[in-house]
Amino acid sequence: MKKRRNTPTKEAVLEVLSKTGKAMSQDAIEQKIDIDINRATIYRVLNRFCDDGIVHRVVAEDGKQYFALCVKCEDNKEPSHHFHFRCLRCETIECLPVEVNFTIPDEYLVENVNCVLTGTCRDCSRI
Amino acid sequence: MKKRRNTPTKEAVLEVLSKTGKAMSQDAIEQKIDIDINRATIYRVLNRFCDDGIVHRVVAEDGKQYFALCVKCEDNKEPSHHFHFRCLRCETIECLPVEVNFTIPDEYLVENVNCVLTGTCRDCSRI
């Protein structure tokens, strides 16, 4: 793996993702960062995070990419392949602690899983 | 519902989707049709099919939309919410007869399900 360097952008993006705990788009991340960072740079940082296994990418039915921290501590570990929920009202995507299970013939080689449920989230449905 | 008219485009798109039995992108559909049909028109036809419940839309991790006929006959019925498999080699997407199951609190209102597995399909893994 290529050697990584510490930069303000990395720190800022990580902090935003860490605080929200949800999956965010590049646009949403940029808006949450106080310093001014170029769009392309944020994408490159996010893609590097994905390469390094720090972050995972979710593609929703809106065709957009969302990025979330990979949570691996014991307390609130998320299954490697979990469902995501995109709320149409508050426009957030959360990683659900619900594992994706499926039965498929051995001849299929599954390399990636992308599962997104869309609708109204818990918080928004209570209003 | 708005009244629909029969057009050569509708017929052509339906025939292509029916023959392949898989989920296809606008681009792939256009290439399979012998007559020349405008891109925007194909998209509009497909969107109308989706509105009418004849076709369902799948969004893959490549961010593209794929469209497949809704199969509802007894012989090879597909579950309303089923997995899809996108093969990176032959670049096709097939509707798997595997139902998507998940447990999620009642407060969540699920309106749509989009699940795509990516990798190497059965045919391609045998080569």
Place this chain on the structure above:
DNA sequence: TTATTTATTGCGATTGTATTGCAATATTAC
């Protein structure tokens, strides 16, 4: 059949997301 209504189409323009080339900059190692 012809006339009328309006759903559908073609075309170009447009939107929106994401990536890329390249020169400038900043971080790390020495």
Place this chain on the structure above:
DNA sequence: GTAATATTGCAATACAATCGCAATAAATAA
């Protein structure tokens, strides 16, 4: 400090999908 090179900013680019509008054609009435 200097050298090596990972990272960034900027503008250009790629690409999927949609939209506005005038032209066309399918369905229906006359």
